[in-house]
Amino acid sequence: MSLDFLLTSLIVVVIPGTGVIYTVSVALSRGRRSGVIAAVGCTLGIVPHLIAAVFGLSAFLHAGALAFRILKYAGVAYLLFLAYTMLRSKGSPETRGRAERKDQAAGAVITRGILLNLLNPKLTLFFFAFLPQFLSTDASLALLVGLGAVFMAMTFAVFAVYAALAARAGTAFASSTRIRRRIEQSMGLLLAGFAVRLALSEE
16 A cells, blocks of 8 residues: 555545535534534445445446436436535524424434435546556455545545534534524535536536
């Protein structure tokens, strides 16, 4: 396992993407614990892409335009759904109904995180194009799995840090429903922007 792999992976993970935005949004509105749970969900959402890379399914998706488009637009739709829920946020958990409070349960948070990355076709292509650069021609599947596991561990660690920082900021703004609402709606706009960019991408 090379230093180049670790540094490149760290850069990829640190750069804010849909998973970071989701984790930060959850931590801002619901606290550090929920933010960490969101980070767990986003990390678990990487597993199917890693399995696809190990068994060569990522190559099929890369070559099969129809399969890739289906996954791509499913991801776009889910990003828009998350963006919509953030944009209609009232900013204060106390003002939400019973259904929304139930939606804040750990199971809902982690499920959304899993779906967010599961429906991200960029991750499949990432594993297909990125990991092989750090493998020799005689590398074993165990090494590929190991590199993927390191990437996942790094993802969780970085997302957990984002969650902690966001939760602290959320505490600072706890007395201002308006600010919390604006922050969460801004996150929703960012997710909507990612959805549009994904929809318009040529890959």
